[in-house]
Amino acid sequence: MRGGAPAADGGEFFPRDRAEVAPGAVHLPGLLDAVGQRELLESCRAWARPPAGLRTVRTPGGGTMSARQVCLGWHWYPYGYARTVVDGDGAPVKPFPAELGELARRAVGTAYAAGPCTEPYDIALVNYYDADARMGMHRDSDERSDAPVVSISLGDTCVFRFGNTASRGRPYTDVRLRSGDLFVFGGPARGAYHGVPRIEPDTGPPALGLHGRLNITLRVSGLPAVS
16 A cells, blocks of 8 residues: 555655556645645535435435535536536536636646646546445546546545556555645546545544545546536
């Protein structure tokens, strides 16, 4: 399992460098600093308020996701996108913030020698995990663009399982994502299965003041700007 060891003051005993987990899949440890993490957490708290706030996602088979979610830009529901919360309160989805698009471009530029993505990011899925939440192996396949996906972690460390494009099973690599880490997957890794089998409770930075984990996933929809 990849990931360095934290020191008692929240720093690193061993530096964690950019790592290519699979072709096109890149772990960017600590790309978001403590100030950026606090600012993003406060934004997430505002986005989570109704209307179009944090909700429990129900699957077509009648189950529920253990991670709760709020969407920005486009509202995701299994398995499509809408401009309103069609599986919740029906309110218009909150707008996609320009600063998240800039963060996504920065991450892609850092991950790949080819530089930032030229397509505008317009979707954010904000998932909140408590200590018992999980995310099964799945693919991000409801978009009409193959631009890289950018994942941001805040709060508790998670085990992020990054797999292959053929099946939910092996081969896969488990990566520990800590608060402030970003993970980018595009190119040959864009359609890979991935999930979160475990949260490590009470491992987030104490100064952040977050119990649990927030994951902000940024995507390019490829959908018309007006629907």
